Amino acid sequence: MKFRKQPVVVEAMQLSEHSIDEIACRAKITRYKCDDGLVQLRIPTLEGVMIAGDGDWIIRGVNGEFYLCKPDIFEKTYEAVKGGEG
Numbered sequence: 001m002k003f004r005k006q007p008v009v010v011e012a013m014q015l016s017e018h019s020i021d022e023i024a025c026r027a028k029i030t031r032y033k034c035d036d037g038l039v040q041l042r043i044p045t046l047e048g049v050m051i052a053g054d055g056d057w058i059i060r061g062v063n064g065e066f067y068l069c070k071p072d073i074f075e076k077t078y079e080a081v082k083g084g085e086g
Helices: 020-027 071-077
Strands: 011-014 031-033 039-045 048-052 057-060 066-069
Touching: 011 020, 020 031, 020 039, 020 057, 039 066, 048 066, 066 071
Parallel strands: none
Antiparallel strands: 011 057, 031 039, 039 048, 057 066
């Protein structure tokens, strides 16, 4: 049998130096500064802790859980919806 994934609208923000504080606040997670000076987020997910870096997308799932998605996969999987800002 074959199945198609049901369309689900999710909230997502792309991680950057400008969005990191807002994402950390919304997801209630802590920023970590690496030895090389870069800042990353460690996101507790249902599959364990994932490390998000610059350009990764942080997605809030249908049950309020957070997870990350690499930019190339996000682009292939998601599209913007009308009225999706904010």
